Amino acid sequence: MRIFVAGATGYVGSAIVRELIDAGHKVVGLARSDTSAAALSSVGVDVHRGDLDDLDSLRAVAAIVDGVIFAANKHISETTDSAKRARTELDAVEALGGGLEGTGKPFVVTSGVIGRTPGSLLTEETPDVPNAMPAPRLPVERSVLAMAERGVRSSSLRLAPTVHGEGDARGFVSTLIGIARKTGVSAFVGDGSNQWPSVHRLDAATLFRLAVERAPAGTRLHAVAEEGVPFRDIAGAIGRQLALPVVSISEEEAGRHFSFLAPLVSLDNPTSSELTRERFGWRPTHPALIADIEEGHYFEQ
Structure with a gap:
């Protein structure tokens, strides 16, 4: 598969890129700077220049690849306005979804488990309970999962709040x-x-690969090792x-x-990942x- 990765130079995204390449996939990575473009080219990734704000560009690249992984985010160092960050990400995933609509191709979006059900065990099938903690990211997850009704094999991969490993800055x-x-x-x-x-970031990267390869439309996966x-x-x-x-x-x-x-x-x-492990054979192996x-x-x- 030829897979477009938004966030390909990030802490988690770079691990996803390596996991995909090692599994025989081709990767197209989003780069908004010469430095990012050079880093992607050096590991054999095709470069797509642009930003999350370039909606036409995102829609166009999604239309010519075999699948999309959205692992990008507007970090707090870029803007402290959480609502603005969430709006940018929502617009970006909707543009990508527009390029995939009706194709049956996979679209994996990154989400999180933190604060969804404080004090209670969260599973992949726990109904969403609106509260302030995950609220800014919920529209992104819901938008992508709803694309299952528009001919997109969409899934949400929810990361543990502590994604650890070398390179975590x-x-x-x-x-x-x-x-x-x-x-x-x-x-x-x-x-x-x-x-x-x-979850160790390399174990999370493996689950992203499994999701883009075979997660059914509308699936929620938990990247939670502990x-x-x-x-x-x-x-x-x-x-x-x-x-x-x-x-x-x-x-x-x-x-x-x-x-x-x-x-x-x-x-x-x-947070439980029992259903994710059963459905996809995911077995965390890193520390x-x-x-x-x-x-x-x-x-x-």
Whole structure:
């Protein structure tokens, strides 16, 4: 298959590209700069120059490939307006869907599991419960899944909030490490028993490939290797690696300590991927979160 990947140079996207190429697929990658274009060309990827705002260009490239994976996002460093980011992504996926409509070709969109059902186990078949946490991304997921009714083999691949592995420079783990270095302690909120699902980025990349190859239209997949890692265990692993105290802080202190991460660090977000594993034979094989933190690559300056 010749697959277009939006977000091909990103942390997850670059792993998807390598997974696809290793499996014998051809890849076309979206690049908005000369640097990104050169990086894609160097690994054998055909370059499509443009941006998520170039809707006509997105629609055109979708019409000439065999499938699309949308792993792009407008990072918070580009705009802090979450509504604007969500609108840009929604317009982009709708343009891509327009190029695929009526073809039966696959379209895999990246979504997430965080905050959907706080305190309750989330499965692939749990009904959506509107709340503020996942709200900005829900229209994107719903739009792509609805394309199943328009002749697109669409699916939503929901990533665990902690996608870890080498090269993670802006994810939750690297951000928590930065906070610990700055404050001199590795902290958790309350008793720290709240659970964060996790997945190694290479295991996630494998699931993206499986989805584009054979996920039925309208499918939700969970890229979750660990159903829930207690937050205090994450803080403990970071503290050990940095030789810093591991401390409990109160909900009131969390805002000052964790800044913009404060609403997330006390979330209890257990998530199952049992149905995904059964349906697609997905078996994560790379290091689990705590083992990955303890390998030390996150702490190389």
